[in-house]
Amino acid sequence: MRPRVDVLVIGAGLAGLMAAWQAAVAGCRVRVITRGPGALFWHAGCVDVLGYAAQDTERPVAAPRDALLHLVNANPAHPYARVGLEGVETALSALQQVCEAAGYPLRGDLSHNWLLPSAVGAFRPTCLAPETMVSGDLARRDPLLIVGFEGMLDFYPELVADNLAEQERPARSVRLDLPSLRERRQLTPVTLAQLFEAPEFRRQVAEALRPKLGRAARVGFPAVLGVHRPLEVKQDLEAKLGREVFEIPTLPPSVPGMRLYTILVEAVRQAGGDVFTGMEAVRAEAENGRVQAVFTEAAARLNPHRAHAFVLATGGLLGGGIVADADGHLREVILGLPVQGPESQTKWFRQEFLASEDHPVYAAGVAVDERFRPVGAKGVPLYTNLFVAGMTLAGDDVIRRRALDGVAVATGYAVGQHAARSVQEAMR
Amino acid sequence: MNTWPVELTLDNCIKCTICVTACPVAAVTDRFPGPKYEGPQAARFRHAGQPTPDHSVDYCSGCRVCNMVCPTGVRIAEINARARASMVAQGALSWRTRLRNNVLARPETLGRWGYRVAPLLNALLHSTWARAAAHVLLGIDRRAPLPTLVREPFTMWFHGRPTPRGAKRRVIYFHGCSTQYYEPRVGRAAVRLLEAHGFEVIVPPQTCCGLPLLSNGEFEAARALYRDNVRRLVGYARQGYPIVGTSTSCTLTLKEEAPELLDIHDDDARLLAERTFDLSEFLVSLAEEGESTPVDLQPVARRALYHAPCQYRAHRLGAPSLELLRRIPELDLVESRADCCGIAGTYGFKREKYDIAMRVGRPLFDQVRESGVSVVICDSETCRWQLAHATGVPAVHPVELLAKAYGV
Numbered sequence: 001m002r003p004r005v006d007v008l009v010i011g012a013g014l015a016g017l018m019a020a021w022q023a024a025v026a027g028c029r030v031r032v033i034t035r036g037p038g039a040l041f042w043h044a045g046c047v048d049v050l051g052y053a054a055q056d057t058e059r060p061v062a063a064p065r066d067a068l069l070h071l072v073n074a075n076p077a078h079p080y081a082r083v084g085l086e087g088v089e090t091a092l093s094a095l096q097q098v099c100e101a102a103g104y105p106l107r108g109d110l111s112h113n114w115l116l117p118s119a120v121g122a123f124r125p126t127c128l129a130p131e132t133m134v135s136g137d138l139a140r141r142d143p144l145l146i147v148g149f150e151g152m153l154d155f156y157p158e159l160v161a162d163n164l165a166e167q168e169r170p171a172r173s174v175r176l177d178l179p180s181l182r183e184r185r186q187l188t189p190v191t192l193a194q195l196f197e198a199p200e201f202r203r204q205v206a207e208a209l210r211p212k213l214g215r216a217a218r219v220g221f222p223a224v225l226g227v228h229r230p231l232e233v234k235q236d237l238e239a240k241l242g243r244e245v246f247e248i249p250t251l252p253p254s255v256p257g258m259r260l261y262t263i264l265v266e267a268v269r270q271a272g273g274d275v276f277t278g279m280e281a282v283r284a285e286a287e288n289g290r291v292q293a294v295f296t297e298a299a300a301r302l303n304p305h306r307a308h309a310f311v312l313a314t315g316g317l318l319g320g321g322i323v324a325d326a327d328g329h330l331r332e333v334i335l336g337l338p339v340q341g342p343e344s345q346t347k348w349f350r351q352e353f354l355a356s357e358d359h360p361v362y363a364a365g366v367a368v369d370e371r372f373r374p375v376g377a378k379g380v381p382l383y384t385n386l387f388v389a390g391m392t393l394a395g396d397d398v399i400r401r402r403a404l405d406g407v408a409v410a411t412g413y414a415v416g417q418h419a420a421r422s423v424q425e426a427m428r
Numbered sequence: 429m430n431t432w433p434v435e436l437t438l439d440n441c442i443k444c445t446i447c448v449t450a451c452p453v454a455a456v457t458d459r460f461p462g463p464k465y466e467g468p469q470a471a472r473f474r475h476a477g478q479p480t481p482d483h484s485v486d487y488c489s490g491c492r493v494c495n496m497v498c499p500t501g502v503r504i505a506e507i508n509a510r511a512r513a514s515m516v517a518q519g520a521l522s523w524r525t526r527l528r529n530n531v532l533a534r535p536e537t538l539g540r541w542g543y544r545v546a547p548l549l550n551a552l553l554h555s556t557w558a559r560a561a562a563h564v565l566l567g568i569d570r571r572a573p574l575p576t577l578v579r580e581p582f583t584m585w586f587h588g589r590p591t592p593r594g595a596k597r598r599v600i601y602f603h604g605c606s607t608q609y610y611e612p613r614v615g616r617a618a619v620r621l622l623e624a625h626g627f628e629v630i631v632p633p634q635t636c637c638g639l640p641l642l643s644n645g646e647f648e649a650a651r652a653l654y655r656d657n658v659r660r661l662v663g664y665a666r667q668g669y670p671i672v673g674t675s676t677s678c679t680l681t682l683k684e685e686a687p688e689l690l691d692i693h694d695d696d697a698r699l700l701a702e703r704t705f706d707l708s709e710f711l712v713s714l715a716e717e718g719e720s721t722p723v724d725l726q727p728v729a730r731r732a733l734y735h736a737p738c739q740y741r742a743h744r745l746g747a748p749s750l751e752l753l754r755r756i757p758e759l760d761l762v763e764s765r766a767d768c769c770g771i772a773g774t775y776g777f778k779r780e781k782y783d784i785a786m787r788v789g790r791p792l793f794d795q796v797r798e799s800g801v802s803v804v805i806c807d808s809e810t811c812r813w814q815l816a817h818a819t820g821v822p823a824v825h826p827v828e829l830l831a832k833a834y835g836v
């Protein structure tokens with residue numbers, strides 16, 4: 001059997017796409033397969049690198065670099081420790097470059113976390129944020145106006161403003177009832193984002209909004225300011241309103257996440273790779289310590305994907321890459337890799353749902369060696385050409401730590417290069 | 429290979445609305461609220477033996493884009509197709525609509541008699557007054573891209589030529605109605621290509637795969653056609669011969685659509701499904717087994733746009749045609765970024781849906797025009813007609829360019 005691709009990446013979230021992009025840039029023929037484009041469509045579009053440190057879960061991290069240093073020294077099995085601080089930095093700036101080139105700059109660096117409002121007006125510490133969001137920084141205390149749209153699903157400007165005001169950020173809300181929206185049967189974030197691409201719609205919005213601006217120094221919209229040219233939309237609105245404008249991430253489908261998805265998929269394709277959706281990986285075949293093929297569900301039969309190297313970026317417990325059996329035993333779904341985590345269901349959670357400590361189940365994942373290859377009990381890699389990235393990795397509750405995206409970007413980037421190297425070795 | 433019965437998948441829905449944002453029809457018309465509402469949500473209100481509550485499901489084009497993006501595997505398009513079938517069974521569509529749908533969904537009936545008088549019939553059917561009459565009386569849009577009947581159907585050419593000798597292996601070719609009556613050039617290219625690979629090509633008697641009827645909710649008529657094909661083809665499948673098709677919707681129907689929608693899961697149906705391949709899928713698998721291309725490919729110096737039709741993506745194979753086309757030297761390939769051309773089989777031919785179909789396809793039409801290609805490549809017949817109609821750029825099946833590169 002002759003593999004049609006060099007690297008097969010399973011999963012098209014941040015980790016999978018970063019890995020695919022890097023492997024493709026390194027000259028490999030890459031194919032990404034994914035069940036649905038899920039993860040990034042749920043994504044706020046920011047890169048949280050480290051929002052809360054283990055030793056202080058109440059106060060957000062102000063400077064991720066220092067906290068990271070502490071983290072990797074304290075926990076050498078942490079995914080960040082495997083990549084190293086320098087590796088994290090390289091991966092983040094690679095992502096920043098590709099976004100910048102696409103006209104959608106991500107602002108920030110490891111020296112500082114932004115504090116941005118969430119869809120319910122909570123404070124969200126995050127390291128990299130799209131330019132369209134940074135004026136929402138809550139380190140500033142100048143007054144905000146939060147805008148919503150009558151008929152838009154799942155965005156409540158009053159809630160955002162009330163919660164911000166309670167946290168001593170002067171904020172008011174307004175809901176726009178635009179005639180041009182009334183005739184639309186449904187207003188998903190994507191529908192609105194498409195409308196915002198049209199100058200005429202922006203003019204209507206600005207006109208309706210101008211009398212309501214009051215003392216607000218900046219105006220927060222749900223993150224629907226255009227699909228393709230958000231910067232242009234933001235700048236146009238700023239010019240029309242005479243105020244700074246920013247976006248607040250919404251519930252899924254999340255437009256800023258989709259923008260990242262589009263940028264990364266395009267980067268993979270530009271580098272010669274393919275991305276296919278609607279493909280669910282169900283099992284794999286291995287021989288002599290190497291994965292030979294991964295099979296996806298297809299019409300009438302399973303479809304084999306042979307490759308020299310494989311990247312598992314299936315999103316762990318969140319993404320369905322790890323599931324629990326009826327008896328509470330955790331299982332990696334494609335290869336049946338051993339999962340590190342609580343051994344029985346009674347140990348998954350702490351007594352209190354909102355406990356300040358981590359729930360053990362969320363740190364569950366696949367243990368890997370220094371090249372991100374899954375290992376067995378003795379620390380020996382189970383397969384020499386299989387690499388794991390993102391949420392599937394063991395080592396930390398990255399959700400609670402607000403480190404999900406940073407881990408995905410950093411490990412995805414590193415794994416892409418490990419996979420490419422392993423292909424080169426196999427060819428030799 | 430779906431492990432879940434269609435109806436059960438609706439419980440997987442997590443209401444993420446991703447399908448709604450991807451649905452090309454919901455994006456351009458307010459007549460269709462989108463896959464989440466029509467599929468997993470409305471399905472909760474549809475019960476056997478009770479009137480179907482919402483008729484807007486008829487605006488689902490069946491393109492399956494929603495299935496491809498759903499993160500939890502809800503089989504939305506199939507849920508919608510079944511809902512349409514119960515509308516038909518319950519008489520929710522007017523007799524005129526059903527008559528129109530049946531005319532559109534039975535390409536074989538016209539073809540079988542019509543080719544004998546093709547020039548006359550073409551002149552008649554394509555005349556302005558006939559189109560106007562069909563538009564008003566039947567509801568077949570006067571602007572829709574009706575194909576032209578040929579005088580020599582594919583099988584007439586095939587059986588009329590000397591059988592090439594010396595082949596060591598066999599393959600069964602499923603041509604489908606369009607190759608038979610409208611575009612036999614696709615079948616000729618496929619046969620030559622397979623022969624170049626050392627196959628003896630067998631073309632057994634076959635009928636329409638039934639997909640047009642399935643997508644018009646005419647399940648009982650589709651069942652008869654499908655059963656007929658199983659009966660005619662399963663013997664070959666049993667002998668282990670691959671059954672290869674050039675129409676991605678026919679092969680998808682044999683593989684999955686028909687058995688699944690009609691709930692036919694007997695051994696014969698399964699065997700036929702397992703042995704059915706799309707031509708590009710088949711050729712790529714030969715290469716994967718280590719077989720090299722029998723000839724050095726000759727350059728085809730053209731700039732071409734490849735669009736993978738919805739019905740091909742629904743095979744969930746990736747893009748085998750693209751893999752083959754990429755091997756052709758000097759072929760300057762532009763890849764379509766669009767999900768759908770709009771036509772969706774018989775959908776875009778219908779008076780009330782023509783404009784929707786054209787709006788759905790607009791991004792793709794724009795890409796074709798802006799990319800300055802001299803030809804469009806697409807695996808599905810109705811999509812080719814739609815693309816050529818909307819852009820004025822000729823559209824071919826991948827196998828036609830491959831045959832050229834093979835020099836056959």
Ligand code: SF4
Pocket residue numbers: 450451452453454462463466487488489490491492493494495504505508
């Ligand atoms: S099959 Fe196509 S038209 Fe129908 S709901 Fe799904 S995406 Fe929309």
Ligand code: SF4
Pocket residue numbers: 440441442443444445446447448463464467468497498499500501502504
């Ligand atoms: S994409 Fe799937 S899970 Fe999400 S709303 Fe649609 S059917 Fe439900």
